[in-house]
Amino acid sequence: MARAPVVAALSAVLAIAAAAPARAATAEGLARGELLFHIGGCTNCHTAKDGPLLAGGDPLETPFGKFWAPNITPDPETGVGRWSEDDFLRAMRFGKAPDGSAYYPAFPYTSYARMSDPDLRALWAYLQTIPPVRREDRPHELSFPYNLRWGLHLWQWAFHDPTPLQPDPSKSEAWNRGAYLVEGPGHCAECHTPRTFWGALDHSRAYAGGRLGKEVIPNITSDPAKGIGKWSTNDLLGLLVIGIKPDGDFVGGDMAKVVRNGTAKLPESDREAIAEYLRSLPPR
Ligand code: HEC
Ligand code: HEC
Incomplete structure (x- = not known):
């Protein structure tokens, strides 16, 4: 048999396998994601007092200025509804946004990066069950030079270790x-x-x-x-x-x-x- 049809058949099979919802959220996976959501304390920063769950937090006061944790509900306009699972994994492990910019370590991805990929996926699946809320993010209020986000790439290069805990x-x-x-x-x-x-x-x-x-x-x-x-x-x-x-x-x-x-x-x-x-x- 010629090689080309075999390769074609194989790629078709792979394409179908990739398109299938490979990791459909199971009840067990969601329960695990929920546990990680709790111990992860996401709501402590991302939910304002008496505000909707995860739609944005109260200001975090730091010596560098005020951080406003963004809306991480599945709302497509103001939350992370358009993100892929990979976008989420990149944010949590590498501290990088989908557009490639770097996050401030006020978002404790420096610790979340210790988590395993399967756990990060379970957490992402659980976040999909949070009701989407339309609420615009507020820009951080930081003093110079901390307001220069590009400097964070250097910080991450020097200080951030993205390897999961062994x-x-x-x-x-x-x-x-x-x-x-x-x-x-x-x-x-x-x-x-x-x-x-x-x-x-x-x-x-x-x-x-x-x-x-x-x-x-x-x-x-x-x-x-x-x-x-x-x-x-x-x-x-x-x-x-x-x-x-x-x-x-x-x-x-x-x-x-x-x-x-x-x-x-x-x-x-x-x-x-x-x-x-x-x-x-x-x-x-
Ligand atoms: C957002 C900051 C923050 C995080 C995250 C945090 N802690 Fe704390 N922790 C504090 C503060 C502040 C106190 C002191 C509270 C008080 O005495 O009123 C404290 C107190 C404690 C104490 C009591 C110590 C004592 O001598 O009274 C223990 C034990 C503790 N934390 C363990 C933990 C563990 C375990 C975790 C992670 C699951 C954790 N903390 C995460 C801020 C934090
Ligand atoms: C100590 C406060 C704090 C905690 C706890 C926290 N975050 Fe955040 N998070 C932030 C801040 C602040 C930002 C914004 C960082 C920036 O702008 O560089 C952020 C950003 C994010 C982003 C990027 C959103 C976007 O629109 O770009 C995601 C996703 C995220 N957090 C998820 C989580 C999850 C999931 C948890 C719980 C496991 C969590 N965060 C816990 C403070 C926190």
Whole structure:
């Protein structure tokens, strides 16, 4: 048989396979996407107080100026309704917009990039189930030179690592699950790890806390004096379910949202995994 018809037949088969809805959203996939949406805290930044879900947030105050998290509902005009799944993966892993421009790390893609491709796809599928809302984005209000978006390409080149988190085979399954939730979707380091002069996470002081704008961020390493080394697993679970601290106080501010919209909505096994990972963070 001549080679050309074989190739033609093969490409036809491939074309049909590609056109079929290869990854039709299954109930299981959607449930996984929903869990990632919660622990990812998307609503904390992308939903304004009493505003429609994910249609744009309240301003995020930073030392560089005000960021307004955009509308990420499936609305085709003002949201991400025209995006492909690949556009979404590029945004979450590489911090690049469909037009190639770079995102500010105020969008914590620096952590989301630790997520696996299948998880990013599950999250994208779940986002399709959010009602589309027409609401224009507001431009960020940043001071010079931070208002120059092109500078971010350089920043990403210098500081952004887009590789998904690799499991550590020497550790337990729960530890690995906890590491994934904390380092990836949970983006806990984005607040709890101090930053360098360049605004990149200072991994040599991972989870040592510090200041973030006006908020004082606690040290959550296993250091018994500075961190949470004296907390029991139950203390940590109490915090992750209802935000209560061992001294009976409740967390406030941004952490209250992380708990209410995020860790409180996880299955208990995931909170236990997070607790196990946190308790293993080297003291700093
Ligand atoms: C800490 C605040 C914060 C959190 C949490 C957050 N985002 Fe964002 N997000 C932003 C900001 C700010 C931008 C705008 C970045 C820019 O303009 O460079 C953004 C931009 C985006 C964009 C690009 C939209 C566009 O129109 O170009 C997508 C997609 C996105 N976020 C998805 C998500 C998802 C999904 C989650 C949850 C897993 C999430 N974000 C969590 C702050 C946040
Ligand atoms: C948006 C910023 C932000 C993110 C993201 C964040 N935290 Fe926090 N966290 C805080 C702040 C602020 C506090 C202090 C709250 C208070 O005491 O009122 C805090 C407090 C805590 C505490 C209590 C520590 C103490 O000594 O009181 C723990 C434990 C904690 N966070 C764990 C986590 C974990 C785990 C994650 C990721 C799932 C996370 N945080 C994500 C801002 C954040």
